[in-house]
Amino acid sequence: MSVAIENFVKAIYNNDKHDIKDTKPGNIAKKLGISNAAATDMAKKLAAKDLLNYEKYQKLQLTEKGTKMALNVVRKHRLWEAFLFKMFDMSLHDIHQEAELLEHQTSDLLAEKINEYLGHPKFDPHGDPIPNADGEITTKDTSISLAEAIEGKTYTISRLMSDDKEFFDFCAHNQIKYRNTLTVSKQFISNKMTQISVGSNTLVLNEDFTKIIYVDEN
Structure with a gap:
């Protein structure tokens, strides 16, 4: 899948989980720095690929397939953040920016190698949970x-x-x-x-x- 598609499903997942803003196309557009029209067009295309459910004026909802994709990208992003923080003591902002780039170039094999090297961390340096290789978050959030x-x-x-x-x-x-x-x-x-x-x-x-x-x- 393209970087644009991966970023789109990840943005929907993060907005939904963080409950900061809802997942209507306009809010996803703001998060990604694209136009509302571009977000709507992307939503329709991904609905045709069974990655999300699209209804006009409604929140976007990821399908099981879309959620699995989003969690795979999130896993790689957070593993890279943990790695960069451990190895180079980079700032929380900088590790996020670098992980945004690296997450799309990382194979499942490399992600698992990083996971093993770090000792299977449950959280990244921001405190966000790291999904496992099956796309599951096994930690309970009591915060x-x-x-x-x-x-x-x-x-x-x-x-x-x-x-x-x-x-x-x-x-x-x-x-x-x-x-x-x-x-x-x-x-x-x-x-x-x-x-x-x-x-x-x-x-x-x-x-x-x-x-x-x-x-x-x-």
């Missing part, structure tokens, strides 16, 4: 967004759901890293802000951040 966290409790950072460079730069500068711990000092409900202590830092984060930082209670 909540920082916006939902309870005052006074300590949590482990389990996921950073973004691909924005400034977000990752901010997180790295303030010790907000996968598997680091933090304490929620205060939830400012009306203003949709959260005060946290992480390492030696005390921070107040707005909703733009607290909805994409996920944590597990200690």
